[in-house]
Amino acid sequence: MKRIGVFTSGGDAPGMNAAIRAVVRTGVAAGLEVVGIRSGYEGMIAGDLIPLGPRDVANTLQRGGTMLFTARSKEFLTPEGRAKAAANLRTAGVEGLVCIGGDGSYRGALKLMQEHDIPVVGAPGTIDNDLYGSDYTIGFDTAVNIALDAIDRIRDTAASHSRVFFIEVMGRHAGFIALEVGIAGGAEVIVLPEDPVDPSVCAEVIRDSSRKGKRSSIVVVAEGGYPGGAQGLAEAVKTRSGIEPKVTVLGHIQRGGSPTAMDRVLASRLGAAGVEALLAGKRGVAVGQINDEIALTPLEEAVQQRKDINRLKYKLAQVLAL
Amino acid sequence: MKRIGVFTSGGDAPGMNAAIRAVVRTGVAAGLEVVGIRSGYEGMIAGDLIPLGPRDVANTLQRGGTMLFTARSKEFLTPEGRAKAAANLRTAGVEGLVCIGGDGSYRGALKLMQEHDIPVVGAPGTIDNDLYGSDYTIGFDTAVNIALDAIDRIRDTAASHSRVFFIEVMGRHAGFIALEVGIAGGAEVIVLPEDPVDPSVCAEVIRDSSRKGKRSSIVVVAEGGYPGGAQGLAEAVKTRSGIEPKVTVLGHIQRGGSPTAMDRVLASRLGAAGVEALLAGKRGVAVGQINDEIALTPLEEAVQQRKDINRLKYKLAQVLAL
Amino acid sequence: MKRIGVFTSGGDAPGMNAAIRAVVRTGVAAGLEVVGIRSGYEGMIAGDLIPLGPRDVANTLQRGGTMLFTARSKEFLTPEGRAKAAANLRTAGVEGLVCIGGDGSYRGALKLMQEHDIPVVGAPGTIDNDLYGSDYTIGFDTAVNIALDAIDRIRDTAASHSRVFFIEVMGRHAGFIALEVGIAGGAEVIVLPEDPVDPSVCAEVIRDSSRKGKRSSIVVVAEGGYPGGAQGLAEAVKTRSGIEPKVTVLGHIQRGGSPTAMDRVLASRLGAAGVEALLAGKRGVAVGQINDEIALTPLEEAVQQRKDINRLKYKLAQVLAL
Amino acid sequence: MKRIGVFTSGGDAPGMNAAIRAVVRTGVAAGLEVVGIRSGYEGMIAGDLIPLGPRDVANTLQRGGTMLFTARSKEFLTPEGRAKAAANLRTAGVEGLVCIGGDGSYRGALKLMQEHDIPVVGAPGTIDNDLYGSDYTIGFDTAVNIALDAIDRIRDTAASHSRVFFIEVMGRHAGFIALEVGIAGGAEVIVLPEDPVDPSVCAEVIRDSSRKGKRSSIVVVAEGGYPGGAQGLAEAVKTRSGIEPKVTVLGHIQRGGSPTAMDRVLASRLGAAGVEALLAGKRGVAVGQINDEIALTPLEEAVQQRKDINRLKYKLAQVLAL
Incomplete structure (x- = not known):
């Protein structure tokens, strides 16, 4: 693997930039070239790719939003759209993808992999924390x-x-x-x-x-x-x-807003883990942090399973409102 | 003058506590006793008065909201309500009032003075900045x-x-x-x-x-x-x-929220100025800060005149949106 | 068990108030009376105890520092000091203690239990995070x-x-x-x-x-x-x-400063867990949160074992500085 | 006048970016070209100039520090250094300068004007507020x-x-x-x-x-x-x-850090006023805000006169510490 792509998709979440930075720097440190795909699947279809080196992600760790932008793409929901996206990736020599986003973004990545055999790894970027496979999501x-x-x-x-x-x-x-x-x-x-x-x-x-x-x-x-x-x-x-x-x-x-320490550290770990997973030959998995350790979950499972709230905390809240 | 009262009225504004603190400490330093009237005119009618010493206002400078609470009182809009309020003040030996609030609060204070001969001084406490007589209002x-x-x-x-x-x-x-x-x-x-x-x-x-x-x-x-x-x-x-x-x-x-430095300093100055105005025999005036100096404006004028926005700033905004 | 005491000791940490609040409300909800001991072991020796009901801890959740104050006590390091403290607790009918603090505070609590048979439970309150028995400490x-x-x-x-x-x-x-x-x-x-x-x-x-x-x-x-x-x-x-x-x-x-959400939730959980541990007849244990669940660790172990930093994170930091 | 330059000098101050943005957008709106000189007088000597259009200053209003960097230049203290700087400005067609900085920066600008006849206008950028000619300085x-x-x-x-x-x-x-x-x-x-x-x-x-x-x-x-x-x-x-x-x-x-509203508005006004002063043929003046209006002060006066603290506020502080 010589070149990988990274993109953000779905709603933006604080910490996405920290994750992008981690993908780029971990990737380059491992000898890869990294390209950023702008505006998520929309940019993938439009071929809006930019090379990203360690200095391009300088001074982004503390910024809210996403430097690669994000969008929802209707065209990507069609087989034709995905075919265009895949063709662009091949032309650009992109041999693996780190997708930072939520549920819908994972589904898109999974389809792309299934239909066009492009290795994808997901990293959970959504403020809602409702993604299976990680105790906490970025943001x-x-x-x-x-x-x-x-x-x-x-x-x-x-x-x-x-x-x-x-x-x-x-x-x-x-x-x-x-x-x-x-x-x-x-x-x-x-x-x-x-x-x-x-x-x-x-x-x-x-x-x-x-x-x-x-x-x-x-x-x-x-x-x-x-x-x-x-x-x-x-x-x-x-x-x-x-x-x-x-x-x-x-x-x-x-x-919006500058991410907290926890989100920056989580995003940094998961971005790095995403690259490591690709390099280790994993595909179709989501990286996550479970009990403070990196965990991999098949994307299919990640989009199907539901993460539950902690009922004990909910009860505690009622007692504390005394 | 031996005893004065202080109260907050209308919508709460960050910095009201700093103003109360300044009234109390400046008052006590000048040999006065200070009582706090809780929940504005409602508490004045109900007789909800508490003595306030320097330690009672400790650790309030940085707090949002108002430690004396605030409320809107329908009863105070009636002559009977105001008579009750005035009677309570006399019983408690309150010989002057510092009213921290906006437009409506000033009108109430003015009526109380006109009908019951109680010396009142207003201090502009409202986030809207729409009070004549001060470049900026507290909050x-x-x-x-x-x-x-x-x-x-x-x-x-x-x-x-x-x-x-x-x-x-x-x-x-x-x-x-x-x-x-x-x-x-x-x-x-x-x-x-x-x-x-x-x-x-x-x-x-x-x-x-x-x-x-x-x-x-x-x-x-x-x-x-x-x-x-x-x-x-x-x-x-x-x-x-x-x-x-x-x-x-x-x-x-x-x-809500902890007041900025500017609001704390402004509130401190205006609270102190309110006491000094009462001690100097002023009545029916609002204290304000104009061009960084303390200014007094008759309450009647303060509630009738309108403060204009700065048109030059408005034009500037359009240029800067280039 | 009818009455328990709670105190903070050692360096103050943001979230200590949230823990105190949780001890009080969980305790009262379970039918206990709760007394606060001020200034840690110093107040225990001086008999500086105050009853704490649900309203006494209102509006403290978001405050930094500790409403019960904290201090370092030389006298408590002596058997005589601890005997005085124990006598005061007995006189006040305190049948169990929740000690919120760090390493040194735990050691003190342990001695008190060993010498005077007073049930104690520790909750980790220190910004340094260097206490064994909890993934994170309060603050x-x-x-x-x-x-x-x-x-x-x-x-x-x-x-x-x-x-x-x-x-x-x-x-x-x-x-x-x-x-x-x-x-x-x-x-x-x-x-x-x-x-x-x-x-x-x-x-x-x-x-x-x-x-x-x-x-x-x-x-x-x-x-x-x-x-x-x-x-x-x-x-x-x-x-x-x-x-x-x-x-x-x-x-x-x-x-200093208002605690983060994570610290408030952690402190709330651990404060409640401290009371539950006492009620369950546990003694000489520290409550902690490990892998998002409440865990109990013997105080002896908590003060002897060392918690290590995550070496993988340390390596990651070097890669990300690329 | 067709082209002007802008630079920041001395210690950085929050709001400097807002001032740069205002210079650029006001300048362009008035038909000027604007170039940024990087690292203050050091960059002027090195010829480190970049063209700045309205989009180049987008998304900078809220950032701390200065996008044009700042430095202290020993060479500029020599006549030779200033001659080099002046030559670079002439080559680049820069016909006027807005200098954002403090006392020392003003002195440098004054010398440049006196020795090389380059119109300069100063804008007060320093956190210390110790510049004569403006009630408040940027930062x-x-x-x-x-x-x-x-x-x-x-x-x-x-x-x-x-x-x-x-x-x-x-x-x-x-x-x-x-x-x-x-x-x-x-x-x-x-x-x-x-x-x-x-x-x-x-x-x-x-x-x-x-x-x-x-x-x-x-x-x-x-x-x-x-x-x-x-x-x-x-x-x-x-x-x-x-x-x-x-x-x-x-x-x-x-x-450091994101500037407050007051600093952003002040910087915006003063940046715009700097351009307007140059366009009006003023030279060797500092722009400032006095009593909420734009004021011009000769640079010579600005660097010689001393601004005093408000003694009444100082006394007030002592009363309020009661």
Whole structure:
């Protein structure tokens, strides 16, 4: 193997640049040439490839977003699109790929490998942490800390006014961010996609908090935790209880910003592991970190299996809201 | 004068605690007793007063929100409510008041003085910066920096995906936050209540940015800058142009958090100036900082006059978006 | 068991308040009374105990330092001191203790148990991460992120001036902080107590970085990584090579500040686990988190065994500095 | 005038990139070509010039340091060096210069103008705020907030341990940073170059704080506030009183990092004003912001006059330490 490609795909996540840097430097240190493919599968089809040396990734470790850009590509969902992408890779002499992204990006990489025999390795880059095969995904810790920072701010205001705040964090299908932020932010209620909440019960917990002398209540709601998200739940609670919650949707601020130490180290390890896996002849696997060690999981398994939230933590959150 | 009261009223603003601390310590240093009135005019009516010594305000300088809480009081809008409040103050021996708040809080204080002859001095505590009589209000600089931090994060994401973001910041009637944040955040368009925007023109600027090679565009919209805020404008732009902006409403995170150095120093100066004004026999005035010096403005003038945004800065913003 | 005590001891660490809060709320939820012992063993000897209910620990989760204070006690090193402490605990009806601290604090707790038959459980609270029995200690992740933030800032300056910076981080006996920060901060050299560095080799790496086109070099030095710390190493490098490094000693800023999400969640889990261990009749054990699960380790083992840094990460750091 | 040059010189300051960006975009908008001179006067002598268009300064507004680098040049202190620099500028067709820097940079620009008739305009870029002709210099507000952040952290630790901390901030000849940070950080004592402190008096204030019930004391010391800085003063205090202060020298972290909103707006205004001054035929002037308006000051005056600290603020600090 002489030349490998690296790209980011799907939603951007803090730490993606650290992963790219690790792929480039580990690759070059092992004698490989590395090319960056810009804008994910879109750039693969368009042939938007650039050579990447150790200096090209200097000063990127601390930057949010992705220097290789990312996009969603409809054309890549077609066999013709993938054929074009594969042809471009061959022309450029790319003999292996490190794909940094989430679920959908993994599926794309898998198809490319199955149809065109291009060795691919996935690295989990998504803030949602909902990828099987790694305890944490690149970007998760940063997203959690950004959301937490917002909650700390809102608590100042909530306590000054004796108010109830419903705060929506990312997580359409998985409650990892909501659970972590909810515990760390001292939320009175945490609402996860994994565990439907009854608005009447939610209202009762808020009223009970108030009876216990709390000046304010914070409810952390994952996007997919209730139909209509935090706004939907707030209205349901209001209807049933007369409580008038304020709603804040954190939105895209959770995606950006300089990655935390944990995300930079994780991304660095996984980027390096991706190259090592290719060099070791692995293909169709996702690299991950499990119990602080590098682990490989077949991409097929990674996209099919579901990672569960830690139920013990969820229970703990309820006790701590006492 | 032997005893004075201090309270916060209206929306909370970072730096209010620094102002309270300055009132207490300056007051005590001058031989006064200081009482804190909790939850603004509501607590004044309920008689929720607490004595405040120098140690009671220790370790508050860096905290967001207000340790004296704040609330909106309907009862205080009635003559009976104000009579109750005045009676409580007299019973407690409170001979002067420092009111930290915005426009509405100033009006309340003025009424209390006019009807019950209680000396009041106002200090401008509101993130919106829309109070006449001070170049800057307590909390403005912090709110601007929090919003800026959010915009920096969103730009990472916007640039990674080639996207257009509409970001709503606070400011129903005044565009101070939007203007400052827009310049500091490098916004392509800044939409202020003071200056109506045509969605078609806005769309044209965005398209032009893209033609010039910008990977992303940020439009900063003050709450009151367009009917329906950022969401309303985004839809209008979409209808006219086909551009599909992402919308983020920063909301209450702008209110909270540890105050910046500028807000802490400003609040400290204005809190101290409030006490000095009372001791100097001033009444019915607002303290402010104009050209780095303490200035007094009659409360009547402060609530009637309008502070204008700096038009030169607004023009500068357009040049810098080149 | 009806009443338990909780205290913090040794150097303070961000997250200690989250652990105290978890002890109190988990304890009360289980029907226990909880008392806080102030200033560690010093307060235990002086009888400085305060009852702690769920509201007393409200609004502490996000605060740095420790609300129960901490101190080093010489008297507790004597049998008489420990006898006094034990007598005070008995008088107050304290039937079990959760000790949050490091190595020295664990040793003290162990002696107290051995001599006076008081059930103790330790929870690892130290930024250094050098305690056996837990993958991470409370405060480590925050300290790493604070140090990283400082390094990001210094890199701006270093790159603007083409300079070499030696930055000293905490870690007298263990290089956990230095290693993590070094990888996350993109350090050219990382100097650990676990691995002596030759100043000439260090100088050669710096010169090589410059030859490779890097505008600046960052050397991260653990306190105990070289005699005289970063300053000592800088002088040795200067003597041997003529390179003139700037030196920054981060010092105590690494200890303070609002804990990260990871530290708050870890502290919450370990605080709760401490109470559960006492209730389950465990004594003389340290709670920890190993592979994301709660683990118990005998205190004797915890103070005798040594936790090693991850050598693979250390090698990775060298590759990534390419 | 068809082509102008811009450069940064002396110590780097957060906001320099925002000023460069404003020079480029305002210049281009006015029909000028703009070239960047790298590494200050050193690059001017070496002919290290690069063309700068609007896109070249994209995404720099939020970055610390300076994209044009900075250096100190011994050769420029000689007439021969300046002649070389002037010749390079003429060859490149540079007809005017915007110099972003401090005192020494202004002197250099002045000499270049006097000896070689090249129109120069200065813009105040230095964290120290000690330049006459502008209320604030670019980088000051950011440096103050970074130092404040460090002090907030140290206070957590100081209060947990009942300790006295001496914290050294930048300011060899002027106490602007120390004064602002001291007030904002609630320092018990602030030590400025402008006002010698007697260590015995300092010790007495610390003892008095302790008697008043304060758990910790913070002394903020400007670099030039005492021989040997914070360490020197700490030793003098220890000798006279037995107090054992901890010392932290903040050092270079104060220089770096993303600029605050205030610094970005100030830098944007001053960069634009620099270009406008050149276009208006001004030469040998420094642009500044005085009372929120753009002001021009002859460079000769700017380097000779001294800006004083605000004595009223200094007195206020003492009252607030009550």
